[in-house]
Amino acid sequence: ETGVTQSPTHLIKTRGQQVTLRCSSQSGHNTVSWYQQALGQGPQFIFQYYREEENGRGNFPPRFSGLQFPNYSSELNVNALELDDSALYLCASQKSSYNEQFFGPGTRLTVL
Amino acid sequence: GENVEQHPSTLSVQEGDSAVIKCTYSDSASNYFPWYKQELGKRPQLIIDIRSNVGEKKDQRIAVTLNKTAKHFSLHITETQPEDSAVYFCAASRGSGTYKYIFGTGTRLKVLA
Numbered sequence: 001e002t003g004v005t006q007s008p009t010h011l012i013k014t015r016g017q018q019v020t021l022r023c024s025s026q027s028g029h030n031t032v033s034w035y036q037q038a039l040g041q042g043p044q045f046i047f048q049y050y051r052e053e054e055n056g057r058g059n060f061p062p063r064f065s066g067l068q069f070p071n072y073s074s075e076l077n078v079n080a081l082e083l084d085d086s087a088l089y090l091c092a093s094q095k096s097s098y099n100e101q102f103f104g105p106g107t108r109l110t111v112l
Numbered sequence: 113g114e115n116v117e118q119h120p121s122t123l124s125v126q127e128g129d130s131a132v133i134k135c136t137y138s139d140s141a142s143n144y145f146p147w148y149k150q151e152l153g154k155r156p157q158l159i160i161d162i163r164s165n166v167g168e169k170k171d172q173r174i175a176v177t178l179n180k181t182a183k184h185f186s187l188h189i190t191e192t193q194p195e196d197s198a199v200y201f202c203a204a205s206r207g208s209g210t211y212k213y214i215f216g217t218g219t220r221l222k223v224l225a
Contacts, residue, residue, distance in 0.1 A: 033212060042118075042201050042215030043156070056212055090155065092213075099144040099163075099207050103155040 003027055004093050004104035012110045013081050021076040021107045025093030031055070032074040033101060034066060037088040049074055050096055078109075086111045114139045116204050118216025125192050126224050133187045133219045135202035142214075144207040145178060145185050150218075151198045159200075160187070163207075192223045 003026035013019050025032050031050045035043035045058035049068035063079040072093070078085055088108050092101035115138040125131050137145075143164035148156035162169045162176045162185065169176050173192075178185040189196055199220050203213040 031211060035213075035215075040218075042116075042203075042217050043213070045212040045214070048212060058212065094211060096211075099205060099211065100146070100158060100161065101211070101213060102158070103148075105155045 004091065004102050006089075006091055006104040006107050008107060009105070010108045010110075012112065014112050015081055015083060017081050017111075018077065018079045019081060019109060021078075021089050021091075021109070023074045023076070023091035023093075023104055025072045025074070025091075026102055029093035029095055029102070030072050031094045031096045032068055032072065033092045033094075034074070034076045035090045035092065036060075036085075037090055037106070039087070043090055046076065081111045083111050085109060114204075114214045116202060116214045116216040118202055118219060120219060121217065122220045122222070124222045124224060127192060127194060129192055131187075131189045131192055131196070131221055131223075133200055133202070133221075134184065135186070135204075135216050136182075136184050137204040137214070138183065139204060139206065139214070140183065141206050142183075142204040144205045145176070146203050146205075146213070147176060147187050148201045148203065149198045150201065156201060189221075192221075194223050194225050197221055197223045 005024045033048040034046040037043040047057040068074045088106045092103045146161040150156045175188045202216040
């Protein structure tokens with residue numbers, strides 16, 4: 001198992017609500033990426049944070065936002081939830097100069 | 113745009129046989145190619161990776177080959193076992209700047225005992 005943890009494990013929300021997902025990176029890792037994995041699909045890159053700054057963003061609308069804290073943990077916030085936001089949300093941490101990303105167990109979000 | 117195609121989407125093999133999964137990437141600046149195994153309800157686990165300065169890498173029963181000219185890389189699993197059954201994802205990354213991974217759509221491998 002990696003040292004990356006995520007909370008909560010599962011979450012059920014209704015359309016229009018807002019949600020915050022949390023990720024603790026592995027010790028020594030200063031870069032966190034967030035991915036959305038819909039059922040039966042590969043993970044899709046949402047954005048990445050390096051030393052508390054956004055360091056690249058995928059094709060997701062602005063209602064997907066994030067933060068990284070001084071201890072390199074991170075949050076993913078999604079506003080105005082839509083049914084299609086139902087997915088497994090994965091975070092992955094890495095050392096900035098190394099390629100390998102280590103994934104957390106994910107948060108399964110269901111939007112009703 | 114950046115894209116990784118992965119084939120086949122499902123693969124069934126008899127225990128002991130070999131399995132091959134193929135990926136093609138579009139971004140010629142990609143230089144790092146990891147493979148992940150994801151069991152049902154679990155996180156993706158890195159099983160092997162290859163960098164663009166290497167054509168082949170092997171780790172016990174698992175090997176990966178890379179053809180940069182064709183922008184093509186493959187995962188080879190030999191002597192398959194039932195515990196190899198899972199979904200396998202390939203990914204491509206530039207390895208600098210934004211270290212984002214572009215994932216393939218996955219291959220569901222079933223090893224039949």
